[in-house]
Amino acid sequence: MRRPKIQPSRNKLDMTDQAQVRVVTRRLKMSPGELTEIVERIGNSIAAITKEVAQQRAAKAAPEGAVIASVTVIETKAEVIVPDETPAAT
Numbered sequence: 001m002r003r004p005k006i007q008p009s010r011n012k013l014d015m016t017d018q019a020q021v022r023v024v025t026r027r028l029k030m031s032p033g034e035l036t037e038i039v040e041r042i043g044n045s046i047a048a049i050t051k052e053v054a055q056q057r058a059a060k061a062a063p064e065g066a067v068i069a070s071v072t073v074i075e076t077k078a079e080v081i082v083p084d085e086t087p088a089a090t
Contacts, residue, residue, distance in 0.1 A: 009043060012046065013039065013045075013046050015036065015044065021035065028050065028053050
């Protein structure tokens, strides 16, 4: 009698499977060490790992104190904050 091979879950990363680790690290353009650190912190869900990597990259891309636009919940108007570059008149 043949037993069917158990299919792995498609949305979970198996860190013991080197092929899966290689595919995910190449797709996300990160090192295996960085991937291991993220998996230890948030879990082995591929969706959660992808979301975390995207958030980390967005945080690195945006300057620290730059607020480009803000939208209030009550109003649907966007407010753009532009630094004042005109010299002060004395």
